[in-house]
Amino acid sequence: MTALSHAAEDALDQVRRGNRPANAALVTAVLAIIDRLSSLCAALGSMGQEPQGDDSDVIGALAMADDRPAAEPASAESVPAPADEEVNAELQSWRSIRVPLPLLDSVMTGVTDIVLARNEFARLLRESGADASVIASFDRLSDSIAGMRQSVSQMRMQRIDKLFSPLPRIVRDLAQDFGKKVRFSSSGGEVELDREMMENIRDPLIHIVRNAIDHGIEPLDERVAAGKGVTAHIDVSARQSGNQIEIMVRDDGRGLSPEALVAKAISARVVTASEAKALTPREKLELIFRPGFSTAAKVTAVSGRGVGMDIVKANLEKIGGVVELRNEEGRGLTIVLRVPMTLTIISGLMVRAAGQYFAIPRGSVREILLEMSDSVRIDRVGGGELVTVRGEQFPLLRLEHALGSAIDASEDQDDRAIILIRPGQGHSYALSVAAIHDHEELVIKPAAPIIMATGLYAGTTLPDNGRPVLLLDVQGLLAAAGVDASEAGRSHDADAEAEAEVAAARDAAQLLLFCDVGGRMRGVRLSVIERVEEVPAAALFESAGRVQAKIGTDIFPVHAAAAPGGRDAVKLLRLHDGRSVLCYPIEAVIDIVRLPDAVQPAQAPGLIAGVVLIGGQPVELIDPFWLMAQYGAGQTAPLRRQPLCRLADDPDGWAGNFLAPILRSAGYRVIGGDEVVEGERPDVQLCLVDGPAAPVAADIPLVRLRASVAASGPDDDSIYRYDRGALLEALRVRVAGA
């Protein structure tokens, strides 16, 4: 073990000193030593002693790497590729503990049961008419249970990063083995996936990446001949798309050749020649999923592992996933793995139809509108229905019809809402439901196969009320209804519009609606609000003719005529312009809405910038610009860094007693002649002309003060010591020049 680590250390040391170049062979050799070390450590841990064995092969690889700096694949071949388990173990041991999944499941079940019991208990409490203190403490319990439920749900989720992290190493080792140059990139690591799903995708994903390097990417000379860069590129990305998590593995290799696949399939007796003729191009590609099929002309060390694409496909289908091929012959292959998010936690929109609740994944919802809204027009066209929303047309699906139920006549027609759904790229439709309920974080579990077979549902979930709710499969609904939801050829270019919409949403300012202390509804742009603060009334006081608030250790001006009396606490909006803060007292926050485009501006500049209509109600818009202008004047703007001012001499204490307070209020820090601030040079220094000669540092800008009103001569640049304006101006100029 010592020998191993020393060998690696020596090699790296030489690299550091610049005695040898850090080439690929060296890195391979060092990584091999690390692998050997970790296997030794594992052996030590389990057997209590170091296993006998010769490590000279790995150390030798290091020497060989030294001998032949031009890395030939041959030198790397002596290094076995590490098993995936080892790589994973290394990466996962960081700052986490291992918990068996069944334990997590039982915690999850336990918490959900607590929630159900709580709801039952809450109902009993309400019925028994318990007194307020009991209910208050029960509510506290409820809140902590809700918090716990959320954390437990989060516990099962894992960033897909974990799945991607061993890949760079695998790619690197394999590329070395095959003598290929491969650049690896990954994105979307922040997508979260249920741990169990992750386990099921891991092997297929690694296998696909292996295949890409082994079969997909051409040898160097072929790449050059095809006019491609020598370095191939493999990209792995993940994203959430509606009901599903999509993982894409893209390479820029040779892609699949349908004809070669067919020839291979015939020779491997997977299909007969006559069957092959009848295959569509797509079916030809999908031959690689047939059992017993292997595209490699010769069996290599990697493809000889006995896992074929058929196993990959079977593994994914077992968890309800799909494998899709996007082939560009000669230019690369993209393999898309789609995994349902069943077993995952999603944000779901609860809707009502036919007298019961259903959940819709929030991710595929584009917009929600009331059917009675002015911007919605519904046309009956040839028995079907069509919705036009702001000039864009969508096929309309009534959820009750899609489910084969009757529309509940007792529902209020005014509540009917239209949900614009985009189940995938290039498709969208409008779903009409009886009412929108709310949205919740939902734990999705697969429904029984007989229910999944309807194609309408993506799973079941159990919200807080303990009544199971079905999650709708927004894509399946379309298929069942036989509606063509393709956006191509619709009245407007939906993609462009969607993009514009996103851009508009980004630009659209949000408005914080609040009720001010006078009981009027007003609004202010959300972006100027730093936060909403609730302070005890005692924290507000009047000083120098204006109301101030003490929040923590700071004092802020408050926009109020007088400190409010007769209440315990005051809510304050903290307006922030990047430098200073102004507090605006309010009664309560009402809502956050999108700021409408149409603003009726006020006649004269003042507190109210204008009036907008929010939900039919006129709302006065506060003008933060005007407000800040009112209060900004008297304030010294807190500078990023307060300049340091040194009083070079102060024989009679005048500078310390008279001058220093003025300087401090102007935003300077003041030190005496013999004081030193650690690590900082003074920005400016002051001295008195008619005092005794003071020790003045030559390299610091100097302002000289005189006691007499008149200057002693035309070239006297000193300043009369009570000329506040001139003094501050001189300081400012010199600090700025420094």
Add this chain to the structure above:
Amino acid sequence: MMEKLYLIARIADTRVALRSRAINSVVTVGTPVNVPAAPPHVAGLFALRSRVFTLIDPHVVIGLPAVAVAPGQRVIVVDVADHGYALLADAIEDVCFIEAPETRVTGWLLPGWARVADAMIEHEGASLLVVDPSHFVTLPVAKAA
């Protein structure tokens, strides 16, 4: 001994014996949640100990008209292929050891029963059908219609 333990219940208007090892538990249900567009023998969903179970109406499987679920009705909970199901029972009679051996089904049965019955068993002077709960669940949709 477990092989000899049977649950005697009345499902789809018929007394049957169910092998106890196939059964998870017997519980009562409240109002189940309807599953629109599901096969007719699916009577709904209900939650039990934070699991969601699919309620099966044996009447439909046998070929009888569906019956409404009464609140508090007892159901037989079974696990089939890692999914939880519950069979609506008209009545739960007894859990008992039956020493008599299971015998081949003799005589003519209604097609519905023929599909779900595994064997027959003699108990307290009556012949009971031994049914496998999983046959109620994995009913092909076409046959149920």
